[in-house]
Amino acid sequence: MHGAQAGTDGELDLIKAIPVRHPGRWIGGAVILLFVALAAQSLVTNKNFRWDTVGKYLFDVLVLQSIGWTLLLTVAAMVLAITLAILLAFMRQSENPLFRYVSWVWVWFFRGTPVYTQLVFWGLVSVLYPKIIFGVPFGPEWFSFNTQDIITALVAAMVGLGLNESAYLAEIFRAGLKSVDSGQMEAAEALGMRRSKIMWRIVLPQAMRVIVPPTGNETIGMLKTTSLVLAIPFTLDLTFVTNTIANRTYLPIPLLIVAAIWYLVITSLLMVGQFYIERYYGKGVDNVTHKPVKATAAAAAAHAGGTPNSSGTVKGQQP
Amino acid sequence: MHGAQAGTDGELDLIKAIPVRHPGRWIGGAVILLFVALAAQSLVTNKNFRWDTVGKYLFDVLVLQSIGWTLLLTVAAMVLAITLAILLAFMRQSENPLFRYVSWVWVWFFRGTPVYTQLVFWGLVSVLYPKIIFGVPFGPEWFSFNTQDIITALVAAMVGLGLNESAYLAEIFRAGLKSVDSGQMEAAEALGMRRSKIMWRIVLPQAMRVIVPPTGNETIGMLKTTSLVLAIPFTLDLTFVTNTIANRTYLPIPLLIVAAIWYLVITSLLMVGQFYIERYYGKGVDNVTHKPVKATAAAAAAHAGGTPNSSGTVKGQQP
Amino acid sequence: MTETSANPRKQGADVKPLVSIENVHKFFGDHHVLQGIDLQVNPGEVSVIIGPSGSGKSTLLRCINLLETISAGRIYVHDALIGYRERNGRLHDLSSKQIANQRREIGMVFQRFNLFPHKTALQNVIEAPTQVKHQSKTAAKLKAHELLEMVGLSDRANYYPAQLSGGQQQRVAIARALAMEPELMLFDEPTSALDPELVGDVLEVMKSLAKSGMTMIVVTHEIGFAREVGDTLTFMDDGMVVESGNPREIIANPQHRRTQEFLSRVL
Amino acid sequence: MTETSANPRKQGADVKPLVSIENVHKFFGDHHVLQGIDLQVNPGEVSVIIGPSGSGKSTLLRCINLLETISAGRIYVHDALIGYRERNGRLHDLSSKQIANQRREIGMVFQRFNLFPHKTALQNVIEAPTQVKHQSKTAAKLKAHELLEMVGLSDRANYYPAQLSGGQQQRVAIARALAMEPELMLFDEPTSALDPELVGDVLEVMKSLAKSGMTMIVVTHEIGFAREVGDTLTFMDDGMVVESGNPREIIANPQHRRTQEFLSRVL
Amino acid sequence: SNAEESPNNGSDSSTFDPSSVAKDDALIAMLPAALKDKATLDVGSDTSYEPAEFLASDGQTPIGYDVDLAKAIGAVLGKKVDVHTSEFSTILPSLGSKYDLGISSFTINPERSKAVNFVSYFNAGVLWAVQKGNPNNFSLDDICGKKVGVQTGTIEEDPDVKDRNQKCLDEGKPAIEVISLKNQTDVTTRLVSGSIDAMSADSPIIKNSLQKTGDSLETLGDVYDAAEQGIAIAKDDTAFAKVIEQVMNKLMEDGTYTQILKDWNNDEGAISKAVLNPTASK
Numbered sequence A, B: 001m002h003g004a005q006a007g008t009d010g011e012l013d014l015i016k017a018i019p020v021r022h023p024g025r026w027i028g029g030a031v032i033l034l035f036v037a038l039a040a041q042s043l044v045t046n047k048n049f050r051w052d053t054v055g056k057y058l059f060d061v062l063v064l065q066s067i068g069w070t071l072l073l074t075v076a077a078m079v080l081a082i083t084l085a086i087l088l089a090f091m092r093q094s095e096n097p098l099f100r101y102v103s104w105v106w107v108w109f110f111r112g113t114p115v116y117t118q119l120v121f122w123g124l125v126s127v128l129y130p131k132i133i134f135g136v137p138f139g140p141e142w143f144s145f146n147t148q149d150i151i152t153a154l155v156a157a158m159v160g161l162g163l164n165e166s167a168y169l170a171e172i173f174r175a176g177l178k179s180v181d182s183g184q185m186e187a188a189e190a191l192g193m194r195r196s197k198i199m200w201r202i203v204l205p206q207a208m209r210v211i212v213p214p215t216g217n218e219t220i221g222m223l224k225t226t227s228l229v230l231a232i233p234f235t236l237d238l239t240f241v242t243n244t245i246a247n248r249t250y251l252p253i254p255l256l257i258v259a260a261i262w263y264l265v266i267t268s269l270l271m272v273g274q275f276y277i278e279r280y281y282g283k284g285v286d287n288v289t290h291k292p293v294k295a296t297a298a299a300a301a302a303h304a305g306g307t308p309n310s311s312g313t314v315k316g317q318q319p
Numbered sequence C, D: 001m002t003e004t005s006a007n008p009r010k011q012g013a014d015v016k017p018l019v020s021i022e023n024v025h026k027f028f029g030d031h032h033v034l035q036g037i038d039l040q041v042n043p044g045e046v047s048v049i050i051g052p053s054g055s056g057k058s059t060l061l062r063c064i065n066l067l068e069t070i071s072a073g074r075i076y077v078h079d080a081l082i083g084y085r086e087r088n089g090r091l092h093d094l095s096s097k098q099i100a101n102q103r104r105e106i107g108m109v110f111q112r113f114n115l116f117p118h119k120t121a122l123q124n125v126i127e128a129p130t131q132v133k134h135q136s137k138t139a140a141k142l143k144a145h146e147l148l149e150m151v152g153l154s155d156r157a158n159y160y161p162a163q164l165s166g167g168q169q170q171r172v173a174i175a176r177a178l179a180m181e182p183e184l185m186l187f188d189e190p191t192s193a194l195d196p197e198l199v200g201d202v203l204e205v206m207k208s209l210a211k212s213g214m215t216m217i218v219v220t221h222e223i224g225f226a227r228e229v230g231d232t233l234t235f236m237d238d239g240m241v242v243e244s245g246n247p248r249e250i251i252a253n254p255q256h257r258r259t260q261e262f263l264s265r266v267l
Numbered sequence E: 001s002n003a004e005e006s007p008n009n010g011s012d013s014s015t016f017d018p019s020s021v022a023k024d025d026a027l028i029a030m031l032p033a034a035l036k037d038k039a040t041l042d043v044g045s046d047t048s049y050e051p052a053e054f055l056a057s058d059g060q061t062p063i064g065y066d067v068d069l070a071k072a073i074g075a076v077l078g079k080k081v082d083v084h085t086s087e088f089s090t091i092l093p094s095l096g097s098k099y100d101l102g103i104s105s106f107t108i109n110p111e112r113s114k115a116v117n118f119v120s121y122f123n124a125g126v127l128w129a130v131q132k133g134n135p136n137n138f139s140l141d142d143i144c145g146k147k148v149g150v151q152t153g154t155i156e157e158d159p160d161v162k163d164r165n166q167k168c169l170d171e172g173k174p175a176i177e178v179i180s181l182k183n184q185t186d187v188t189t190r191l192v193s194g195s196i197d198a199m200s201a202d203s204p205i206i207k208n209s210l211q212k213t214g215d216s217l218e219t220l221g222d223v224y225d226a227a228e229q230g231i232a233i234a235k236d237d238t239a240f241a242k243v244i245e246q247v248m249n250k251l252m253e254d255g256t257y258t259q260i261l262k263d264w265n266n267d268e269g270a271i272s273k274a275v276l277n278p279t280a281s282k
């Protein structure tokens, strides 16, 4: 009734079905395209945008320098924030209740208050505390600094942005660490690895898969947040410089566009970077050429039961 | 040699071991506490902070009203952003390449440009496009609005914040949807459920576990971002109102503190809300009273093999 | 266990098959995974498929349920062509709505259960009836309690999957599929993710289903089950049907070398 | 398979036990999970533990490896008290460093493998030797290749766990544990997450390990393995040792009703 | 509703009553068609620049001499006046559509005149302030290396202090440390606390700051570099700009203009003739 007569006919009658038509989708698409086209057209033709001025200042040397400063601030603040966030996330999991508590308060405070206010305070720190004195509290003074000499505008900007961001990232890292299977921790413990090593070598690298996308969001956000360093005041970043030009020429819109274009360019580069970082941390998980032998292999990474070598051993055997 | 003599001795000699001492930890903790104490002390005693002024304006009726507006803006913008983000995340997974592409461009554009610039444009929309005309493009006009009548400052503020935020949330939602096991989708398909139903009833509720914490971050961020609506200009939010008072009284620091205190209060409330939302969406997964019969039960949710009824059936049987 | 394969209803020569798989091929890229499968399953019959890993058993089940599209051949369930509409000699894809409709008639139970973790056992079972068939919640719940009773879990209705053992989860998955009152049930290694002690419960439920006359296609490694419950046994290898027939005969007397090898490993 | 239990080295009456578990109790809250376990394992012996789900088998293994702390009793491995230092008649907790040192002497293989998914098979195996024992990478790799050869996976060294079958993953996990050159290996149902076809490979490796003289405590449902390889068989139920002795005798002739019941279900 | 904290110069209680100004039908007739039918004159103003334009204690109502002048202009043209708080970056692009006029202490210079029409109406110079008694002995002749506060976007920042800084650099002296802040209040606060040595701003602003901070600051030297400020009108709306020029001249002639400035203690900056797009003084 049924048997092994398959494969005997030389030519296969492959199914080439006529796809379902989705006119609604294409109309929807067309409407969207139309809107985009209209928006683009009015963007180009509306004289308020003054594309000549945009062109003139896009590669202005001041603007180009300010991009450098903006990038420096972004990178420095994110590096500081990531370092602190890892520390905070580890502290949050510590056995020492004091560490856990400090970590919680830190996140609560820095997430809770506006970064602008924080930056104002970092700018005022030398006003509020003109000298930083190291010594025994209520006792002798060892040595002291003029705060102004240490906390320059650049340092204040980096520290202010970094500390604020660390609170947001700490939450992201916390969620990431939580997402790693507890079996990983146990397996590493059973091998005699110590907790700090386990965190660094086993848990964190796996958590990165979950951590990277929201951190990308935060980095792109930070790029724009740097414009708030005006509060310190730090006056070399992209927004400040384009604002200054706008003030001089009374042409704010084209200069906002100049800034927006540059932010967009940097964001695009960051998104490319994020793509590669995501891919790096996906190694062994996302970007492996799975052999989906099991229909449900994708279901459980822990039991990713592929048997890549079992098919093929019987190749060509005709029953 | 060994048998079932256990449990025969009436009294158990429970292990009460002397814990390992961690002097380093306690010193670290003490140093942190000391710093906190010093910071608090100087916060209270530094006359620059003018706590009398803080007290005076903390419950000022203008400030209280502005909190209402700030909350309204935050909630409205987040609701809009979440709605759009879900749509964008679904579009990103759509079979229609046009939808995928539009979704990508949207995220790229709104994440890439500064929200301040976007808000300026929303404020200017009535200038750039004085009339919104519905009709056949290049053909007859059906009806038209004065843009000013529709896009009031409040609407512009909500739309501007919401659209920008939607791009960030779309990334978060995308990552969340990706985190749901593909087996869930297949199981629902096999039951004959349609794609949109599967998304709403099966995939999204499970993705929420991953989505809620970063969305909490974003909501808390949004609370502070509302201060940028001055660009529209919308002049009733907390930052604007406290700034105005500061300008009038020449006391910027205490009024920044007033604003910071209120932001901190609202953030704390939001964090409480987030806790409950996280718990709600953790139902069946996080907040179930697992019976960890399997040592490794936590390892694979897909195979959460607890057998809650198998122990106990043999209770009291002495071999 | 009573041996039920002598049931004349199932063996009648003039019975129209419920499932008819005709020369089905499936490619994944260049990989020719199904190389012309023919298989018929009569109403009320239990058709057991065995075969080594990678031989295409899961793929075949997934093609029947439209989780994969076939590359060539035809699959009919109840005389309806699966996945396509034939008009003027040409095949047209079905719309997603029509595909969903076809799937409703076919229940599937997966190796890894795939219960919805955010819903209780009861909610898992009533999900599809209320959402797909638009039954009232009360009616669906009534039916769901019956089904949970049947799989021996009436006292676990309000437990979340994470609170159930593997065997209990798999039984809920069966109840969930049955709630749609399918004509055909597909089982893809429903016990292979279970510890040996938990396997029995699930096999018990499947046996009683078979006795109640449900048409079933079962991919399994449980040779005992195949022998006791199966009406036909099909051995697949390398995307082809190697041998097919009465389970006891094949298990006792495998004709092909591959079948012999395979059975010696599994038994 | 040769039957190795007559090996006189293992049965000598004056041999000091490598593992000595003395009246161990474990509470989870009010739940008395281990109710006074006594068990001795001599050097080179294979001690198999069976018992129904929830009887405390995993908990016992985890206590030996300090993944859980015991509530009462003592566990000695190689005459060293596990987890504590006794001084002036009082117990002191060991520091995390000392605990890590004790764990190095004990290898553990989990039911769900728990390989590090972001590392290849080779990297999984050399992780602990390089990071814990501070071996050079070259030396560790050399040893790792030997071990992978031993478990039959020399050609899979650079595969990520996701690219390996369940059986292959479990064999890598065994190699990973062996790389630390432990005196004692603990196996917690190492085959129960595997499909029947994949079980064989892992059992093969365990048999050869046993033959090489490794001391092993194995929790398993594979009665066949217990009979062939085990030197002693212990049946646990409800947190107690019900019966213990020569595997073949117990399997053929269980003395207690619970043991009989259990064996009838599993066999 | 709030009691004022700092000494009050009566800024909250303007005495100006626009109904005292007569409507001028001749000028109304000259208005461009689009404006003739409008009942209100919409004015954009960055209301954080006391005493020119700032918000009353309700936090929303703009007041100041610029605001009163706008009301007077409206009265002459027979229109109600709506002054909108708005940031600099949105005032200028909105001229000619959302706003009819921009009155926000805009200083006229040639570069800016390319972007908008200006009708001059006020003369403000640069003025410096230091702490009472000039404790740091700050002097404009010895400015290099000092800390100087300015408000972002003012002519004090660029070109005045910027040029001085360039001079310092050219002479090989240390650069001026310029603290450029968004609000004048913040600059003043820093001067009061002593974290900057001096600040410079438009003369009316400095005077106002002195009043507001009690007895802690004093001016240094005289007003210099007097520059004209202008009312901004869209570049392509010269017809309307001409009307505004005439309206301003009318207000100057009938005394309303001087009265308004007097009310706000700022008649020193009064000019005698409003001019459309004057060749900028700098």
Ligand SMILES: Nc1ncnc2c1ncn2[C@@H]1O[C@H](COP(=O)(O)OP(=O)(O)OP(=O)(O)O)[C@@H](O)[C@H]1O
Binding pocket: A291, A292, A293, A294, A295, A311, C028, C031, C033, C051, C052, C053, C054, C055, C056, C057, C058, C059, C060
């Ligand atoms: N989505 C896919 N893409 C590419 N190849 C696939 C895919 N799914 C399955 N395959 C391949 O198809 C072949 C048959 O897979 P299938 O899962 O049907 O085997 P099986 O008989 O169910 O095996 P097992 O007993 O291991 O479940 C395998 O060689 C597998 O690698």
Ligand SMILES: Nc1ncnc2c1ncn2[C@@H]1O[C@H](COP(=O)(O)OP(=O)(O)OP(=O)(O)O)[C@@H](O)[C@H]1O
Binding pocket: B291, B292, B293, B294, B295, B311, D028, D031, D033, D051, D052, D053, D054, D055, D056, D057, D058, D059, D060
């Ligand atoms: N962390 C824990 N907290 C509370 N109870 C626990 C915990 N771990 C185990 N138990 C309980 O201890 C008992 C013994 O569990 P254990 O995992 O040791 O059983 P087992 O014999 O290994 O069973 P199985 O064969 O199912 O793995 C069970 O009743 C279980 O519910």
Ligand SMILES: [Mg+2]
Binding pocket: A293, A294, A295, C057, C058, C059, C188, C189
């Ligand atoms: Mg399969």
Ligand SMILES: [Mg+2]
Binding pocket: B293, B294, B295, D057, D058, D059, D188, D189
């Ligand atoms: Mg166990």
